[in-house]
Amino acid sequence: MAIELKMPALSPTMEEGTLSKWLVKEGDTVSAGDVLAEIETDKATMEFESIDEGTVGKILIPEGTENVAVGTVIAVLAGEGEDAAVATSAPSAPVPQADAPVAPAAVDRPVAKSQPAADPDIPPGTNIIKLTVREALRDAMAEEMRLDDRVFVMGEEVAEYQGAYKVTQGLLEEFGPQRVIDTPITEYGFAGIGTGAAMGGLRPVVEFMTFNFAMQAIDHIINSAAKTNYMSGGQMRCPIVFRGPNGAASRVAAQHSQNFAPWYASVPGLIVIAPYDSSDAKGLMKAAIRCEDPVVFLENELVYGRSFEVAQLDDHVLPIGKARVVREGSDVTIVSYSIAVGLALEAADALAAEGIDAEVIDLRTLRPLDKETVLASLAKTNRLVVAEEGWPGCSIASEIIAICMEEGFDDLDAPVLRVCNEDVPLPYAANLEAMALINADKIAAAVRSIVGR
Amino acid sequence: MVRKKADAGANRPRLSLHVPEPKFRPGDAVDYSDLVIPEAGAQPRPDETCQASDTYPLCNDMIRVLGSNHRAHGPWDPRLSPDALRQILSDMTLVRTFDNRMYRAQRQGKTSFYLKCTGEEATSVAATRALDFEDMIFPSYRQQGCLIARDYPILEMVNQIYSNRADRLKGRQLPILYSARSANFFTISGNLATQLPQATGFAMASAIKGDSKIAAGWVGEGSTAEGDFHSALTFAAVYNAPVVFNVINNQWAISSFSGIAGAERATFAARAIGYGIAGLRVDGNDALAVYAAERWAADRARSNAGPTLIEFFTYRGEGHSTSDDPNVYRSAHEREEWPLGDPIARLKAHLIAVGEWSDEQNDALEHELDEQVKAAQREAEKNGILGHGLHHPFHTMFEDVFEELPWHLEEQAEQAIKERQIKWPD
Numbered sequence: 001m002a003i004e005l006k007m008p009a010l011s012p013t014m015e016e017g018t019l020s021k022w023l024v025k026e027g028d029t030v031s032a033g034d035v036l037a038e039i040e041t042d043k044a045t046m047e048f049e050s051i052d053e054g055t056v057g058k059i060l061i062p063e064g065t066e067n068v069a070v071g072t073v074i075a076v077l078a079g080e081g082e083d084a085a086v087a088t089s090a091p092s093a094p095v096p097q098a099d100a101p102v103a104p105a106a107v108d109r110p111v112a113k114s115q116p117a118a119d120p121d122i123p124p125g126t127n128i129i130k131l132t133v134r135e136a137l138r139d140a141m142a143e144e145m146r147l148d149d150r151v152f153v154m155g156e157e158v159a160e161y162q163g164a165y166k167v168t169q170g171l172l173e174e175f176g177p178q179r180v181i182d183t184p185i186t187e188y189g190f191a192g193i194g195t196g197a198a199m200g201g202l203r204p205v206v207e208f209m210t211f212n213f214a215m216q217a218i219d220h221i222i223n224s225a226a227k228t229n230y231m232s233g234g235q236m237r238c239p240i241v242f243r244g245p246n247g248a249a250s251r252v253a254a255q256h257s258q259n260f261a262p263w264y265a266s267v268p269g270l271i272v273i274a275p276y277d278s279s280d281a282k283g284l285m286k287a288a289i290r291c292e293d294p295v296v297f298l299e300n301e302l303v304y305g306r307s308f309e310v311a312q313l314d315d316h317v318l319p320i321g322k323a324r325v326v327r328e329g330s331d332v333t334i335v336s337y338s339i340a341v342g343l344a345l346e347a348a349d350a351l352a353a354e355g356i357d358a359e360v361i362d363l364r365t366l367r368p369l370d371k372e373t374v375l376a377s378l379a380k381t382n383r384l385v386v387a388e389e390g391w392p393g394c395s396i397a398s399e400i401i402a403i404c405m406e407e408g409f410d411d412l413d414a415p416v417l418r419v420c421n422e423d424v425p426l427p428y429a430a431n432l433e434a435m436a437l438i439n440a441d442k443i444a445a446a447v448r449s450i451v452g453r
Numbered sequence: 454m455v456r457k458k459a460d461a462g463a464n465r466p467r468l469s470l471h472v473p474e475p476k477f478r479p480g481d482a483v484d485y486s487d488l489v490i491p492e493a494g495a496q497p498r499p500d501e502t503c504q505a506s507d508t509y510p511l512c513n514d515m516i517r518v519l520g521s522n523h524r525a526h527g528p529w530d531p532r533l534s535p536d537a538l539r540q541i542l543s544d545m546t547l548v549r550t551f552d553n554r555m556y557r558a559q560r561q562g563k564t565s566f567y568l569k570c571t572g573e574e575a576t577s578v579a580a581t582r583a584l585d586f587e588d589m590i591f592p593s594y595r596q597q598g599c600l601i602a603r604d605y606p607i608l609e610m611v612n613q614i615y616s617n618r619a620d621r622l623k624g625r626q627l628p629i630l631y632s633a634r635s636a637n638f639f640t641i642s643g644n645l646a647t648q649l650p651q652a653t654g655f656a657m658a659s660a661i662k663g664d665s666k667i668a669a670g671w672v673g674e675g676s677t678a679e680g681d682f683h684s685a686l687t688f689a690a691v692y693n694a695p696v697v698f699n700v701i702n703n704q705w706a707i708s709s710f711s712g713i714a715g716a717e718r719a720t721f722a723a724r725a726i727g728y729g730i731a732g733l734r735v736d737g738n739d740a741l742a743v744y745a746a747e748r749w750a751a752d753r754a755r756s757n758a759g760p761t762l763i764e765f766f767t768y769r770g771e772g773h774s775t776s777d778d779p780n781v782y783r784s785a786h787e788r789e790e791w792p793l794g795d796p797i798a799r800l801k802a803h804l805i806a807v808g809e810w811s812d813e814q815n816d817a818l819e820h821e822l823d824e825q826v827k828a829a830q831r832e833a834e835k836n837g838i839l840g841h842g843l844h845h846p847f848h849t850m851f852e853d854v855f856e857e858l859p860w861h862l863e864e865q866a867e868q869a870i871k872e873r874q875i876k877w878p879d
Contacts, residue, residue, distance in 0.1 A: 008560040033553065046778065051557040071562060071840075152661065178661055184691055189650055189684025196654020196668075199639065200589070202661060204654075223644050224651065232632035232640040233622040234853040268854050292856035321859065368859050 003052055003077040007061075008039065009070045017041040018066045019074060028056045030077070037063070037074070054078050119283075119318055127312040134304040136278035137167050137243075140285035141205060143315075145175055148203060151289055152179040154190055155207030155244075164209045165245060165304055191217030191242065195224045198240040203289060208244035211260050211298065217242075218263075225294040226269035241288045243297035246274070247339060247389050248437060250302060254425035259390030261337070264296040265366040265399070271320055272367040274298040276341035278308035280364055283318030291320060298366075300339045323370035325377065329359035332447050333377040335400050336387040337363040344387045346440035347447065356451055366396055371403045375411075378404060382413040383450050387443045392420035414450035419443045473712030477784040485792045493520035493739075494527025501749055502758040505731045512722040512732040515766060518741035519799050523806035531583075531745040535809040541582055541602075541740050542804060543818060545574035545797045548598045550822045551607060554830060555614055559628075559775045563838040564614045566628045570595045572770030572788070575740040575796035576701050577671070578602045580765075583747035584669055590638045591652035591670040593645075594629060595701065599671075603636040608829040616844070617837035623845045623853070645676040649685035649698060656696035656754070657688070667695040667754040669747075674721050674764075675706025675714045682724075686762065690728040695754035697747065698762045700724075701737065703769035708782040722764035730760045737765030738793040740800045766793070847873065 007017065018040040024030055031053040039048050057076035061068055068074065131139070145151045152175075157164050159172040159182040172180040183190040187208060194204040208214040214221070225238045248257035265272045271293050275281045281299070288295040310316070326341060327348055336344040341362045348358040359377050363370065378384050384404055386397035397418035404416045422436040477483050496516045499507040520526050533541075552569040559567040570577065577598025581590065590599050600610065612619040614628040622632055632640035639655075642648055652670035659666045676682060677700060689696050700721045704711050714721075725732025731753060735746040743765060750761035768791045772779045804810030837843020851866040852858060 006562050008562050009565065033557065046560075048560055049557050051554070051561050150662075184684075184687050186680075186684045186687065188680055189688055192647060192650025192681060192684060193654035193657060193688050196591075196651030196656075197658035197661075198654075199651060200655035200658030200662075200668075202658040219644060220647065220650070224642065224647050228640055229856070230853045231622065231626050231630070232634070233620075233625065235621075235632055235634040236640055237856065271855070368861050371861075 002057060003054065004073045005036070005050075005075040005077055007068045007070050007072045007074050008048055014041055014070060016067045016069045019061050019063055019068050020045065022059060022063045024056050026056050026059055030054065030056060050077070052077060118322065119324070122311045122313070128309050129312055130307045131278045131282075131310045132305055132307050133278045133281045133299070134165065134167055134169075136282035136308075136310060137285055137299065138169055138171070140282045141168070141289070142171060142174065144203075144286055144289040145171070145179060148289075150201065151203040151205065152181065152197075153205045153207060154181040154183055154194055156183055156185055156190075156209050158182060158207050163207065165301060167299070167304065168207065187213045187215075187217040188220065191220040192224070194240055194242075195220050195228075195238055198225070198238045198294070199228065199236055203239055203241075205241045205243060205289060208242065210249070210256060210301070211244050211246040212256050212258055214242065214244065214260070221264070221270070221294070221296065222267050226267050229293070230269060237292055238294050239292050241285075241291075241295045241297050243285075243288075244299060245301040245304070246298035247300050248302075248421070248426055248433075251428060251430065251433065253428035257426035259338075259388070261298055261366055261390060262395045262399075264298075265369070265396060267367075269294065270367060271295040271365070272298065273320065273365050274338040275364055276303065276338055276362050278306075279310045279316070280318060280324070280362070282310060283316045284320065284364060286315075286317045287320050290317070298338065303339050303342070306342075318364075321365045321368045321370055323361050323363045323365070323373040325359060325373065326362045327358070327360040329357040329381065331357045331381055332383040332385065332451055333359045333361060333374070333381045334385050334387055334443060334447065335361045335363065335374055335377075337366060337396065338389060340387045340389045340438055343389075343438060343440045344443055347387070347443035350440060350444050351447055354448075356447060358447060363396070369399065369403075371407065374400060374403065375408045378408045379411045382411055384412075384416045385443065385446045385450070386416065386418045387438060388418065388420045389438050390420055391423055392418055393423065395420060414452075417446045417450060419446045473710070473717055475710035475712065475783065477787060479780060479782065479784055481784045481786070483784050483786040483790040485790055488792055489515075490792050491515050491517060493517040494525075494529070496527065496529060498528035498745075498749070501753040502756055503731075505725070505729055505759065508731040508733060508761075509726050512725060512734055512764075513720055515734050515736050516742050516746055517736040517739055518745060519739045519803055523799070523802040525741055525803065529742055529745040531741055531748060533741070533744065535804070535807070537582070538800065538804055539810065541575075541579050541744070542797065542800050542810070543822070544578040544582070544598065544602045545740070545800065546819060547607070547822045547825070548574045548578060548601050549797060550819070550826050551597065551601070551610070554823075554826045555611070556775065558614070558830065558838075562840075563834070564616070564628045565839055566775055567614065568594060568629055568774040569771050570597060572791075572795060573701060573703055573737065573767050574598050575743045575800075576699065576737045576765040576767055579740040579743040580669070580699060580747040583744045584751050585666070587637060587666045588751065589652070589655050589666060589668045590636075591648035591655070591668060592638065592641055593648065593671045593673060593676070593701075594641050594643075595673070595703075596641075596671050597629065597631075600631060600633060600636055600638055603638065605633055605636045605638070606829075607826060608832055609633070611829050611833035612836055615833055615836070615838045617833065617841075618843045618845055619833070619836035620845070623849050646672050646679035646681035646685075648672070649681050650688065652698075653685045653688045653694050653696050653760075656694040656760075657692055660692075660695055665755060667697065667751060669697040669699060669751070671699045671701060673706055674700055674702040674704075674711050674716065675709060677721055677724065678714050686724065686728045686730065686760075689760035690730050693757070693759045695757070696760045697750040697754055698760065699747070700762065700764045701767060702764050703737075703767050705769045705773070705779070705783065707773040707777060708779075710783075720764060722762060725762040728762075730762060732762045732764075734764045734766060736793055737767030738791075738796040738799060740796055741803070767796075768793070
């Protein structure tokens with residue numbers, strides 16, 4: 001069969017070029033690798049080589065022609081044993097059928113997980129204890145480390161010092177320095193090391209002293225951990241947990257008070273979890289460590305010391321991707337996550353005194369986002385406010401508002417509002433800091449403005 | 454009193470900045486006589502479990518085995534059997550044949566991008582043959598030789614390059630950014646040097662698990678400027694991780710010569726000294742020296758004696774990639790004047806010199822390998838080439854983002870497929 005020689009793309013961006021010179025003429029015999037022509041682009045002049053052997057049939061584009069589009073048939077080559085004359089008319093190559101079945105690509109189509117499971121029931125008579133979020137996280141890691149010897153903890157100050165915020169308290173003593181590893185001071189370094197260890201078959205829990213410092217590690221989180229599974233066609237996995245405090249702390253100013261949840265939550269391939277209370281922190285941390293996908297687990301420094309009730313179960317694991325209605329109400333829905341859930345509950349209490357019955361939803365997981373729970377609540381209350389301790393632009397609040405517009409428009413009786421921090425780097429001075437941050441009063445005021453009472 | 458600005462530091466020398474410039478630019482005559490090329494066989498070979506500092510003289514030397522008489526010399530001679538040597542020669546020849554055909558396929562528009570390793574074949578092939586098959590390879594993008602030296606099917610490589618319906622990576626990756634779990638070959642990253650901390654992490658995991666697999670990473674000399682290179686060396690040194698770092702010093706990072714990465718001040722092997730790990734500098738065009746050095750480092754890592762940084766001194770024979778034209782920034786005479794020769798020609802000459810090979814056998818081998826690549830290419834083309842529409846089914850785009858397909862992606866997939874059916878009913 002005659003072979004069409006097409007104007008080659010010399011770079012991925014090249015669209016056309018000049019056929020400056022033919023180095024063969026019609027009737028010439030060529031073999032693979034022979035230079036046929038010189039082609040000029042705005043960047044360079046390149047030699048165009050033959051990939052097959054044969055006889056040059058018709059030359060369709062004369063030399064000196066400018067602006068020849070990539071893919072244009074410039075000449076025809078007759079193959080071995082063919083008559084070059086036959087090949088002088090440009091043949092139309094049959095276009096292969098796009099959907100012809102073929103063995104190598106036979107795809108086992110993965111079964112989609114149905115809607116996220118509900119929280120498991122707590123059997124009656126279960127002992128309920130008070131636990132700080134700090135202890136809950138530690139217990140979750142310790143339990144998983146006992147169950148699975150592939151799990152280890154790595155980060156700055158996690159071993160001897162027990163964690164900068166004491167979240168890894170007692171782990172070194174129980175599991176030893178091979179599984180609770182103090183690292184050199186380089187977030188970029190140990191995020192890469194952890195990613196490699198996960199690829200090597202372990203289950204690393206990488207602690208960032210705060211997520212502010214994870215900024216220099218973000219390349220490994222996003223370009224390596226989150227994408228390895230996809231880029232390898234499902235061959236290589238990276239089951240890792242990146243955890244640490246996120247969001248504003250107290251009086252640590254601009255570089256140490258930032259909520260990165262929307263950044264990570266925008267990346268395909270990552271699971272992003274940001275719990276509020278101890279029970280969710282424990283149940284979701286255990287789920288995160290067992291997860292086959294890379295997880296970014298966002299804690300909050302100001303919440304570490306708060307105590308909440310936790311059911312004393314042998315294995316308290318919660319579903320990833322499921323929001324929780326933390327307070328039921330009928331007049332308005334306040335959607336929130338992490339520390340702002342506490343503020344939303346505070347606002348709901350204040351509003352209750354005025355006769356406004358607010359429902360509060362804790363998203364808990366930010367990717368994948370449980371929009372079903374949000375939309376079901378909106379269908380009930382017809383009004384919605386998002387409360388987020390973070391900047392307003394391109395935020396989780398923006399995403400929730402988009403979902404309400406796209407899929408809950410008919411249920412809306414008022415515009416969806418967002419209550420966030422001021423759109424400035426967080427100031428240090430106590431009065432300025434307080435003014436810049438979200439609080440319960442701001443949430444309550446937003447609710448009042450759309451409830452109209 | 455205000456001091457007059459003009460007087461400030463008037464008696465101090467004016468500061469000046471040094472911007473490295475390569476010795477030769479296009480059109481220049483090339484003279485490499487200032488490169489120190491030591492005699493083959495003259496370098497001492499310390500025990501694999503030696504103190505790291507015992508290797509430091511070798512960081513500023515160059516380990517060489519094949520001499521100008523084509524014989525193997527000195528303590529670094531790996532004493533490989535003729536069969537093993539012929540295997541390495543065959544692998545390297547296959548790499549070069551494959552590169553030539555794929556390069557032309559790109560020129561024919563069958564793929565958008567290709568990248569050859571001409572002149573550097575030994576640094577991937579011989580090094581890989583020196584590792585255990587179970588050892589994990591963390592390559593950069595010019596290590597197609599590692600896959601070929603692990604007998605990975607070249608048909609799979611062509612399918613990936615064509616991003617066709619048989620591509621095991623399902624059309625998701627740039628051509629040549631292979632991933633091959635079955636060959637213990639990690640997914641190539643487009644981001645430079647990320648594979649080095651990952652190799653160290655893999656090696657540390659192997660040690661934590663009490664396994665015997667080590668990790669080996671490859672990186673270009675230009676990428677040693679990345680922070681990842683230094684993080685990886687720090688961790689490897691601190692935890693004595695069983696890892697081998699191969700720095701391929703091919704003199705050019707696209708158009709930046711090695712001086713831009715610091716080569717005017719110190720060798721790349723000498724980076725090991727500051728970290729306190731073993732370092733070797735090796736003639737990268739000498740397949741026997743490459744094999745011996747990699748094997749030494751692998752044995753050292755496997756016996757818990759620590760990591761090694763190896764600099765393979767070589768030359769990038771062609772452009773950086775199909776998107777590059779080196780004629781605009783370097784002298785075309787560099788390759789022909791390169792004092793370390795060509796790795797394939799040198800190994801072939803050695804095998805002939807010891808009576809284990811002939812020109813006729815070599816011609817037959819080249820012909821056979823060319824036919825093999827041609828056949829693989831034809832076979833792959835049945836599965837489609839760039840832009841011919843023979844791709845993976847649309848739905849696969851949504852798969853492998855997570856371990857299980859989550860409901861929200863299934864929703865997106867269904868919606869997108871429905872929209873396509875409305876817009877393009879056929």
